[in-house]
Amino acid sequence: MISYKSTIIPAFVVITTAIACGRPEAATPKENGALDSIIRNVTTAPVTVETEKESIKLNGKIQANEDHQAKVYALASGKIKSVNVALGDKVQKGQTMAVLQSMEVASSSNDVTLAESNVTITKKNMESTKDLYDGNLATERDYLSAKVEYNKALSELNKAKQVQAITGGKNALYELHAPLTGYVTERNITGNSEVRQDNNNPLFTVADLTNVWVIANVYESDINKIHTGDEVTVTTLANPNKPYTGKIDKIYNVLDPATRTMKVRISMPNPNNELMPEMFVTVKVNVDQSGSSGLLSIPSQAIVLDDSKNFVIVKDTGGLHIKEIQLIRRVDAKAYVQGLKEGDQVVTNSQVFIYQALSE
Known part of the structure; x- marks a missing residue:
């Protein structure tokens, strides 16, 4: 059980003592000047009717956009004479990345x-x-x-x-050129090494990272809740306080038998190259609850928990009143509740202390 009755500040002891000794019932502005001042300065928020929004959290990682990526193979066998770029370097289309000597x-x-x-x-x-x-x-x-x-x-x-x-070779020299402008995300050769034409691994991978893919895993129990076009918020471990918004643009309708998950894709603009391939991310999907009836919504901070029950302070023309509510769900800074009516004004600051004073 969580109780806020032991957390009252000294200034409020005077108020609550006066209320408890002089008048056993809830105080009104006329009955106590200090409480009257608090009532006048409280911040309130209206009770609104909103459609409930469910959020599903997914884990994923950043990948290069395959539509803006190219793998570079050697079309001739030979020996590496020089390698002109390193992993992570930015290259321009047509730039020579390596030179081979080839029979x-x-x-x-x-x-x-x-x-x-x-x-x-x-x-x-x-x-x-x-x-x-x-x-x-x-x-x-x-x-x-x-x-x-x-x-x-x-x-x-x-x-x-x-x-x-x-x-593309001439006079025993074969040059590997960048097929597009981007970053070298993979490099599998070193100077003086031998290259075979039938090698299955690319010598380089070049990716344009101005647009990347977020590939996220959806658990089997949530598959029916995910749809193409659902809005998402993406955060990275590198910068958890900066959210990136996007939409699911592809659902891979294949279940991985090992992890029992299905993959979804979000295309994300990346003009500042803050999202890098292989970064781990958290994806919050705002699931569309179309067709569901509206629910009463209040700021989560307005709720006071006491003795395993939820209360709010309601302000009306008669003053401040404690009202018990039923909490349906919390979603970020909002709470969906029962026990109020649309338009009620709930207190959103100092509500713990006011609750203490009114309940003494």
């Missing part, structure tokens, strides 16, 4: 050179054969055959150039 790139460059030479030779041969054909010194078949060889050479040159364009 495959050297071979590709050589194929282009040979194909260009073959085109030159077959072109001259085709032109010579045409001159001979025009002078009746070569058959039409000879001319068509030379023309076919020239077209084949052109095709081989085009193929070699396309291969070289895909790898």
Whole structure:
């Protein structure tokens, strides 16, 4: 049992003593000048009717937005000659992040050179054969055959150039370029290491962090309460006093058999890069209770707990009165109650001391 009767301040002892000795009933402004002064200066709040809002707390973490993220692989095997960026560095689109020395790139460059030479030779041969054909010194078949060889050479040159364009390498050097402007969130290479073309791990991951994802876990018992579009408030361990607001934009309708949770996603703008990947966060979901009837709402601070019961001080034209209420639920700074009526004025400051004085 919690009682506030033992916490009265000395100044109020005079008031309560006067009330207890002179008049056993609740004091009115006319009966006590000190209490009259308190009554005039109390702060009150009206009882309002609101739709009950339920909050569900979820745990989650920050992830890079996959729509603004790119993984960089090597399209050729080779040896790392230089690495120009570190984990966490900001890079610009097209910036060289690493350079490889590659036999495959050297071979590709050589194929282009040979194909260009073959085109030159077959072109001259085709032109010579045409001159001979025009002078009746070569058959039409000879001319068509030379023309076919020239077209084949052109095709081989085009193929070699396309291969070289895909790898992006030249003269045995292969450069890895940043595909977008962002931050290096993953780096899996070091100088002088060997790189294989069939490596499944990306050498770099670059992410634009101006927009990030919050991935939160919903327990099985709360799945039916969560909907796309529900408003959320996100706080981080790094800065718990700064809330970030957003909405659930995707529900992953798959239950993890190990944790018995379902994931939801919130896209969050991150212009100042305060939200970083892998940060742990707390997500408070304001669940929509549409269709539910309105409940009486008062500030939570107005409630006085005494002997396991809840009371408020109501102010009206007759003065101050103690009224017992039934507490339905607390949600942050609001309390949903029964036992009052809409428009009643409840005291929100010094209510503990006033309760003590009125109950003596």
